[in-house]
Amino acid sequence: MNTSSRTTGGAGCLLAALGAATAPLxxxxxxxxxxxxxxxxxARDLSVLYVDLPLIALGGALLPLLAWALTRRRTGRPWxxxxxxxxxxxxxxxxxxxxxxxxxxxxxxxxxx
Numbered sequence: 643m644n645t646s647s648r649t650t651g652g653a654g655c656l657l658a659a660l661g662a663a664t665a666p667l668x669x670x671x672x673x674x675x676x677x678x679x680x681x682x683x684x685a686r687d688l689s690v691l692y693v694d695l696p697l698i699a700l701g702g703a704l705l706p707l708l709a710w711a712l713t714r715r716r717t718g719r720p721w722x723x724x725x726x727x728x729x730x731x732x733x734x735x736x737x738x739x740x741x742x743x744x745x746x747x748x749x750x751x752x753x754x755x
Contacts, residue, residue, distance in 0.1 A: 653723075654707055654710050654714075657707055657727045661704075661706040661707070664731065665698050665699060666699050669738065669742075673690045673691075676690045677690060701738070705731060705734045709723075709727045709729075710724065710726065
């Protein structure tokens with residue numbers, strides 16, 4: 643294995659780690675109400691920890707890695723692949739925040755007074 647392939651392999655792993663760390667950090671503030679439960683814990687939904695969090699971390703790791711690998715194979719240029727992977731991660735996180743919204747409010751009491 644030559645130095646170039648080690649470097650590019652390390653770049654792919656670094657991008658996957660960056661995505662796996664960034665996606666949950668961006669997701670966490672939106673999930674705070676579901677974890678904390680709001681007033682008297684009425685809106686608590688801990689499924690965001692054991693369903694949503696692993697899926698978001700996995701998606702955050704796989705999306706830039708897949709974009710990096712495909713671009714690297716097509717172009718053969720590692721810096722283009724890194725830019726495409728970072729752009730894919732940014733678009734993926736933006737899409738996640740547009741699509742995923744945790745349940746807000748108390749389902750048992752309607753909209754309140």
